[in-house]
Amino acid sequence: MAELTGLTQDLIGMRRSPLAGMARELMERAVTGERNVRVSEWRFTTMVSLRVDPASSAAEELEGVLGTTLPRTSGEVSSHGQHSVLWLGPDEWLVVSQMSPAVLVAALLESVGDAHAAVVDVSANRTVVELRGAAARAVLEKGCPLDLHPRSFGPGQAVSTTLARIPLVLWQVGPDSYRLLPRSSFAEYVARWLVDASQEFASTFRDGGRS
């Protein structure tokens, strides 16, 4: 077991995030000025998929470990300490956490015991792309079918949708900041699309602003 742990440590040291090769380019192409916007990656974020009947006692056990409720409606995010729980479906959630995936999965699995539930480490399935800046919403609106105007979408909400035709989870965390969770294999495409869509906002041309 000790050897296995040593091997795991070595592998963790060797892993590369989906956008590792773009880190420098993302910094260099950040847009500054009044309509600033920049793209960055949150690397190796812990993500755990939960499938359980929300009316079951297993759901209550999971909520006990997470210290927060499993959200019951689309768009809802519940947070406590290191964990945020995103609603993905009526019996499906994504836990995004700062805790180590092995520790979190073990605790969640132990809480449900033999109950009909699934707890799976899906940290490598997606990466987290952060889009931040005064023009962030304007950039997303070029390729997202969702209404992102504050009247219908705002901070603390997350939904599965599409951006530039690929599926991802869109999570708004602040008035001008979003987290995008695409599959790892789509991450570079999304990042390049975002950078390309951002460049016009470097222009000083005034168009009357956004509404």
Next chain:
Amino acid sequence: MMLLTCPWCGPRDETEYHYGGQAHVAYPENPSDLSDEEWADYLFFRDNPKGPFAERWSHSAGCRRWFNVVRDTATYQVLKVYTNADDPLPVVGSSAEAGGSR
């Protein structure tokens, strides 16, 4: 562009959905008892009405759940959205006597 209201997620663009064909096509009780013609009829033949039509849709880019929509094929007006858990299921057109769910 059509706006469809997912029973779980609310109104979303048509591009987030996947079309699943006619709803309420019941699986045969005893498939091995069917003649080739009856089996082909079950597999391949669907109604094609001009007017209200009950059909399956999946919110593939959202919550990934299947549900049913009654849509007017002539006007594209969505007349009803419901799930197989809803009771009773609405009765629409000639497919209605098949009843149940797939």
